[in-house]
Amino acid sequence: MQWGPQFLGGDRVRFALWAPDKDSVALEIDGRDALPMQRSADGWFTAEAPARTGDRYRFRISDDLAVADPASRAQSGGVHGWSVLSDPFAYEWRMQEWSGRPWTEAVIQEVHPGVLGGFSGVAEHLPQLAQLGVTAIELMPVAAFAGTRGWGYDGVLPYAVHESYGSPDDLKALVDRAHDLGLMVFLDVVYNHFGPEGNYLGAYASSFFDQHSDTPWGSAVAVSREPVKRFFIDNARMWLQEYRLDGLRFDAVHAIADDAFLDAMAQEIREALPGRHVHLVLENEHNDPERLRPGLYDAQWNDDFHNVLHVLLTGESEGYYEAFVENPTEKLARCLSEGFIHQGEEGRGKPSGHLPATRFVSFLQNHDQVGNRALGERLIRLADRDKLRAATALLLLMPQIPLLFMGEESGSRSPFLFFTDFHDELADAVREGRRKEFAKFAAFSDPETRKGIPDPNDQETFDTSVPRPGPDAEEWRAFYSQLIALRHQHIMPRLEETRGMGAEVLGTGAVVARWVMHDGARLILAINLGETGVSFPEEGECLFALGEAGEPGSFTARLSL
Known part of the structure; x- marks a missing residue:
């Protein structure tokens, strides 16, 4: 059984929901009487009905609860509202012949669609990136989450694009425009947990979650169960096939804790998309080189590189930098030569020196490393200018794949803060939890000082995070352009x-x-x-x-x- 609506032809659509905890479910199409759905022995409910693109629908699972389709492609009224029927193949692609670019050509910039003005705003940003020499953008998660603004890691409808960013066709137009400019488009996807608001799966499919295993963000997903496994693998395929994305970055897969699932997902994607350059990247605290063998994942985000460079550039030693304070120069040498710094020490990681350098995506800044600071400062505010330029040159000319964070190429001094759009008790919990998180840091040990940490739910926190060019923007752009041009000319052709x-x-x-x-x-x-x-x-x-x-x-x- 397949998650999500399926167009059968002749204006007929089959709707499906896996609700093993329920004896009855009804399909509601806006403006019509509810239609009882047929239950199978394995907990799937199905119904066929006449429907067209744009129709609003939802599932009635009890007298007092109607829920969105967890595989909805679009929403009306947010994650608590109606799902919107969207034909995944109606968009007329202009760049029909695009097959991607080799991984060795990747120079990536991570961007947040919201602060850049949604999908159309990102599209307007693309020509200057292409001119700079960037070859790929990586979108922070676009799956629907509660509210209008957030980082995207609290998504609850993984198949639906976030309503305030634009429509499914708006995202496809962004991808089309990027391909026209020779740019790849990657997407960050979150398969390890669901957000705290708007996730109704537990109300009708409690076995979607592993009740015996938790993540830092809530119950772990039970990917060993076939419907759950298919939910996520089909989601990955959707982004790559329906939206023609060039790759995915899988967030915090160590919290999934199922290597067999990860391997099966990569293998199925590879088999389903022959003839295309499709790139799969992991975030994995386990520093596991086994997932990076040929035929699985192209690379892993290399936090080790950032962490040791940050210590050397700033002298900071609190939080996760503490593990890099001792002998940071030796640690940097190991990172450049072998990829991972932690290769089994302290129970983390395995030897990685046998891997090609391109198995690692390295960065000086990203959404985590800037936004998880209390005040969201960028390195340009924390480090000596000459040393920051030297570290930037290292990032862009070494063989590991470089990732930039939006705004750093223009010398932006704008912070990137943690922002959400929660309300009432959840907003209070997020605000206070954020401030308590920094109580162990010397600068925020005083409760009065912690009150200066921006409220994630404040509109101003989001507005402040829009990257604005610095006063020396042209100088920084010229510097990045020169380095990336050298990478194109001398490094990329030799990287394999x-x-x-x-x-x-x-x-x-x-x-x-x-x-x-x-x-x-x-x-x-x-x-x-x-x-x-x-x-x-x-x-x-x-x-x-x-x-x-x-x-x-x-x-x-x-x-x-």
């Missing part, structure tokens, strides 16, 4: 199966790392984020340099053919 040759510490905060590339060339990158000068190697031809070689804040990229 590039592997680390080792890295060595040159001094406190200073490292040199080497890689052997596809054509046998050696890439040598040296960086000094310390306070004293060191000697940089001079092997090979210099591709790019910042500052006086070996001095604090300097960087060199050299290529030995």
Whole structure:
């Protein structure tokens, strides 16, 4: 049985809902009498009815509760409202021949659709990204969540695009425009939990959740059960087939805790989409290289890279930076050479040095690392300018796949804050929970100080998070453009199966790392984020340099053919 409405032809549609806890369910189409649905032994309810695109419908599961289709493609009135029938194949694609770009060509920018003005606003943003040399955008989650604004990780209707961002066809138009500019489009999807408001699955399908396993955000999903497994795998296929997205980033898969499900999902996607460049990326705190073997996932977000660079750039040592304070220079060397820093130490991770460098997506900033700060500060407000430029050069010229966060290419000083649109008791709980979260940090140990942490539910918190170019925006854009152009010319053509040759510490905060590339060339990158000068190697031809070689804040990229 398939989740969601199926168009049968002749204006007839089959509706389906898995509701094993219920004996009866009725289909309600706006303006018509309720239609009893037929129950099968395995808990599926189905009904066929005449219906057209745009019709509103929902499921009546009790006298006092009617719910949206959990596989609705669009909503009217939010997650508590009606589902809207949407023909997934009605959109007329302009870029019919697009088949994507190789993973080695990825230079990604993560964007939040809401702060950029919805799907149409993101589309307007694309030409300047293409001009900069970016080759892919990654949308933060667009699945429907409660309220009009939020990060998207509290989604409750994974098949429906968030109403305030636009319609399904608006998202398809964004993808079409991106492909026209040569840009790939990736989407962040959340399969490990549902948000706290608007999730009604527990009212009629309690076995959708694993009652014996929790995540930090609520009950874990029971992906070992076939209907649940199909719900998520079919959702992944929907984004890639109906919306023609080029890839997915799977949020916090360590909270799913089912490697067999992850492997089955990747394998089915690969088999369903031959002939296309489709890229699958994990966020996985387990640092598990097994999921990165050929035929499964292309890469993993490499938090280790960000964490150790953040310590070296800012000197911060609280929270999750604490694990990177001891010997950060050695940790950076290991990260550049082998990918993961944690490879089994403290019970986390496995050896990763055998993997190609492109199995790792690295970043200096993203929604988590900026937005999970109490005040949402970007690195440009926290780090020395010359050292930040050197770290940026390292990010964009090393063989790991680089990810930028919207606004950093224009020197934006705008914070990116945690924002939601909850009300009443839930709003109070989120606000106070957010402030208590930072009580362990020295700067917010005083309850009065914590009152200065922005209220996530305040409209101003969202408005402040819109990225605005900094006063030196053109200088930063030129800097990023130069580095990305060098990556296109010298790094990308050689990236296939590039592997680390080792890295060595040159001094406190200073490292040199080497890689052997596809054509046998050696890439040598040296960086000094310390306070004293060191000697940089001079092997090979210099591709790019910042500052006086070996001095604090300097960087060199050299290529030995």
